[in-house]
Amino acid sequence: MPQDIKLRVNGDTKTISADPEEPLLYILREEFAFKGAKYGCGLLQCGACMVIVDQKAEPSCLRACSSFENTEITTLEGLAQNGKLHPVQQAFIDTQAAQCGYCLNGMIMTAVALLEENPKPTELEIRTALNPVICRCGTHSRFIKAVKLASENTKA
Amino acid sequence: MEDLQNMNSSRRSFLKSTGHLLIGFNLLPLTFCQTKGAPSEIPPYTGVPLRPTIDNKLIDSWIRLDAEGHLTVLSGKQELGQGIKIALIQIAAEELDIHPDRCHIINSDTGQTPNEGFTAGSNSVEGSGSAIRQAAAEAKYHLLKMAAQKWNVSPESLRVEDGVVVTNSGEKVSYWELLEGKFIEERISGDIKPKKPEDYRYVGKPLHRDDIRKLVTGESHFVHDLKMPGMVHARVLHPPSYDATLESIDLNQVEALPGVLKVIRNGSFLAVVAEREYQAVKAREMLKELAVWDKSPITTLPDQLVDNVLNTSGNPDEVEVSPGIAELISKSAIRHQADYFRPYHMHASMGPSCAVALWEPNLLTVWSATQGVYPVRDSIADLLTLDKEKVRCVGVPGSGCYGHNGADDVSGEVAIIAKEFPGKHVRLQWMREDENKWEPYGTTMAFRLSGGLDSDGKLLGWDSIVWSDSHSTRPNGSGGSFIAARTLDPPVEFRKGGWSGGSHRNGIPEYSFEAKQLHLFNYDGPLRTSSLRGLGAYANTFAMEAFMDELAHKAGKDPIDFRIKNLEDPRARAVLEELAQKTNWKNRSKSANNGFGVAYARYKNATSYFAVLAEVEIDKAAKSYKLKKLTGVIDSGLTINPDGLKNQTEGGMIQSASWTMLEEVQFDEDGITSVDWNTYPILRMKYVPEVEVHIIDRPETKPMGAGEAAMGPVAAAIANAVFNATGSRVRNLPIKPEKIDWESVN
Numbered sequence: 001m002p003q004d005i006k007l008r009v010n011g012d013t014k015t016i017s018a019d020p021e022e023p024l025l026y027i028l029r030e031e032f033a034f035k036g037a038k039y040g041c042g043l044l045q046c047g048a049c050m051v052i053v054d055q056k057a058e059p060s061c062l063r064a065c066s067s068f069e070n071t072e073i074t075t076l077e078g079l080a081q082n083g084k085l086h087p088v089q090q091a092f093i094d095t096q097a098a099q100c101g102y103c104l105n106g107m108i109m110t111a112v113a114l115l116e117e118n119p120k121p122t123e124l125e126i127r128t129a130l131n132p133v134i135c136r137c138g139t140h141s142r143f144i145k146a147v148k149l150a151s152e153n154t155k156a
Numbered sequence: 157m158e159d160l161q162n163m164n165s166s167r168r169s170f171l172k173s174t175g176h177l178l179i180g181f182n183l184l185p186l187t188f189c190q191t192k193g194a195p196s197e198i199p200p201y202t203g204v205p206l207r208p209t210i211d212n213k214l215i216d217s218w219i220r221l222d223a224e225g226h227l228t229v230l231s232g233k234q235e236l237g238q239g240i241k242i243a244l245i246q247i248a249a250e251e252l253d254i255h256p257d258r259c260h261i262i263n264s265d266t267g268q269t270p271n272e273g274f275t276a277g278s279n280s281v282e283g284s285g286s287a288i289r290q291a292a293a294e295a296k297y298h299l300l301k302m303a304a305q306k307w308n309v310s311p312e313s314l315r316v317e318d319g320v321v322v323t324n325s326g327e328k329v330s331y332w333e334l335l336e337g338k339f340i341e342e343r344i345s346g347d348i349k350p351k352k353p354e355d356y357r358y359v360g361k362p363l364h365r366d367d368i369r370k371l372v373t374g375e376s377h378f379v380h381d382l383k384m385p386g387m388v389h390a391r392v393l394h395p396p397s398y399d400a401t402l403e404s405i406d407l408n409q410v411e412a413l414p415g416v417l418k419v420i421r422n423g424s425f426l427a428v429v430a431e432r433e434y435q436a437v438k439a440r441e442m443l444k445e446l447a448v449w450d451k452s453p454i455t456t457l458p459d460q461l462v463d464n465v466l467n468t469s470g471n472p473d474e475v476e477v478s479p480g481i482a483e484l485i486s487k488s489a490i491r492h493q494a495d496y497f498r499p500y501h502m503h504a505s506m507g508p509s510c511a512v513a514l515w516e517p518n519l520l521t522v523w524s525a526t527q528g529v530y531p532v533r534d535s536i537a538d539l540l541t542l543d544k545e546k547v548r549c550v551g552v553p554g555s556g557c558y559g560h561n562g563a564d565d566v567s568g569e570v571a572i573i574a575k576e577f578p579g580k581h582v583r584l585q586w587m588r589e590d591e592n593k594w595e596p597y598g599t600t601m602a603f604r605l606s607g608g609l610d611s612d613g614k615l616l617g618w619d620s621i622v623w624s625d626s627h628s629t630r631p632n633g634s635g636g637s638f639i640a641a642r643t644l645d646p647p648v649e650f651r652k653g654g655w656s657g658g659s660h661r662n663g664i665p666e667y668s669f670e671a672k673q674l675h676l677f678n679y680d681g682p683l684r685t686s687s688l689r690g691l692g693a694y695a696n697t698f699a700m701e702a703f704m705d706e707l708a709h710k711a712g713k714d715p716i717d718f719r720i721k722n723l724e725d726p727r728a729r730a731v732l733e734e735l736a737q738k739t740n741w742k743n744r745s746k747s748a749n750n751g752f753g754v755a756y757a758r759y760k761n762a763t764s765y766f767a768v769l770a771e772v773e774i775d776k777a778a779k780s781y782k783l784k785k786l787t788g789v790i791d792s793g794l795t796i797n798p799d800g801l802k803n804q805t806e807g808g809m810i811q812s813a814s815w816t817m818l819e820e821v822q823f824d825e826d827g828i829t830s831v832d833w834n835t836y837p838i839l840r841m842k843y844v845p846e847v848e849v850h851i852i853d854r855p856e857t858k859p860m861g862a863g864e865a866a867m868g869p870v871a872a873a874i875a876n877a878v879f880n881a882t883g884s885r886v887r888n889l890p891i892k893p894e895k896i897d898w899e900s901v902n
Contacts, residue, residue: 030433
């Protein structure tokens, strides 16, 4: 049975009526019209559906939406502040780090969470952090470059 | 340029009013328009009126100038993440002297773009690009002529600055003012010469892709992101294996689930339509629990595959015959023979395929990530016995496909469902296992190669025998090309495509020989196959260039020198020479723990030249190896966008490394067992090699397709590097560490 669920996404709180077991991903895409997070596998294997939950990057394709009450959820759409792109977003544009772009949400959200925790990561730390996110086009080397650039452009 | 004054088409015949009936409306929501971060003096772009293309020879079929100061390019080629949009915009902007920020592009829509078949074979720049270049050059010619008549001056005296025609005395009129929103109705004559490369200002520059800005902010971009008013969600339940049929299922329980609007059973085709996406997912889970299937086992299993391929019955196709070649090779001072093998490989798109359809009384519209909107439209019309004119297929970007993945099949299936649920937009997305189990794979292949050299290392004879299943089962106008068609009642017969030239693409390398021969056995294997990036060229080049390395080793020659000495084409030699220089080849630091491998091929023996060096590092104690670095050199003629070319080439190198080192479709008698990323692992961030790409730009030559050039050479370079490091020659892909003879490593 649907029930009222209060979610805080990108700074706004909204109460929606949904099956409490419905994974957050579908809620974000249908109720909030946030299309950044994507379905890739529904199995926690690919990272296409990454969001940031209380500063940590986390897949949204399986975990029940009701369990996100009282958390702070950030999606790709919530990264830009006052019309200014997040340094990670800007770095992805500057390095033209995309081919098809289906994995970009996962790559960017994971990189943002990484830089929050570790503003000056080594290449190995970047690779390790982004490892859960699949990219089939082979754009990896540009993603590494983009995260390094974002790190340089972020005040520690 | 010819005397423009002598051309006698008047302004009246050149321009017709916009009296065409503008049918329909812009079918994509506004977020899908190509809005750009343009300078403020350019008014916002609102798209062009829908106007069906009637003839590819009309300028207007490719190039439209509106009244507000924009250029719209129309292309039948789809954006697949390869960056074709910006490349085609650069070409049009260049010829017309319009700033690229004013330019927009509409890709692949049977309602308004030219029919260019499939976006495949690295043909878009060569095909669509040259059509757009010519159309734009001729549009400029006619526009200059109009301006010249206005001021009674010669067209040659005029110049263009960002779409504004300027006379010597400083008078100005823009293209947009000249046209006043009317269409250019002239035909493409082919008589007007496009610009010379030395005059280029946009072509050859690393302009940014506009779609990346949308992607990083999460704007709607993919067919997966389409949201239509009242849209409902569908899922299909495919059979557990290819020929399984549905014995029984109780649909009542599924129909009673919350949000379920309809459950469709047609023969063995099962689908569910629900209000919310997750409700459709849950309903599919229940269908899966309840369905009882009559299974039909797969009889050839993976451990029997090599023998099964090599025992293909019947006579081979004689692609190239050279009587006496066996004798030539047997009498050569140095001779060698070896067999190679490639398993089935998956496209494994990251986003499972998705499509949206709307069935209306007079029109079925399908939004699809297909590589060919026209062939898919024709195939859907055939499947549902509709007139082609009653079906419109609109191309929308999908997750990277790398060939014929599930995008076409999901489009056929959503059309079947929309027919059962008319009047509503229906969105169908496949689940991960649907994509992995039902996409048509890159086929397994086998090779038996024989070659002979003289004592100086000069190639004398080359004999290739290739075994391959089909690389071409794309929709071709027949409904039977969709995987769902065979499950319907009555079933539409599924016919695999022919065994195309794709099987022996690069089946003989491009070196100079006294004699060469190529035979092809057409294998009919257990799994569904079709086009995967490069078709046969990937595995052919793996085998040919690994064999070249074996020959070089037998002859005691340096692998780069050996290739250069056997190549006549100076451009082929140049990519190898550049590779040697960029990688400091002569002074490479070989140690006990590393190895270097080289490979080279000219894709299709006719397009881009690509040479690559792979460096591997081994850990003898752990019995493992790691691909450290790939360095590539590419010559694809005139470079339209160097950053786009690098991006495509880097991607091809990493994807090929993944196929080559890790990938193999697994199956048993009950069907495909590579159902997700754990059972079909691909290369991930921790283990991707460093990649470096160098371009040899040749502005004086025609641009050539590049997206597939790296696939084959990278595979061979890795095999050759593993041999160089370990002394083990792995001829059976993928090159897994357990195939290396670690005991014999020094």
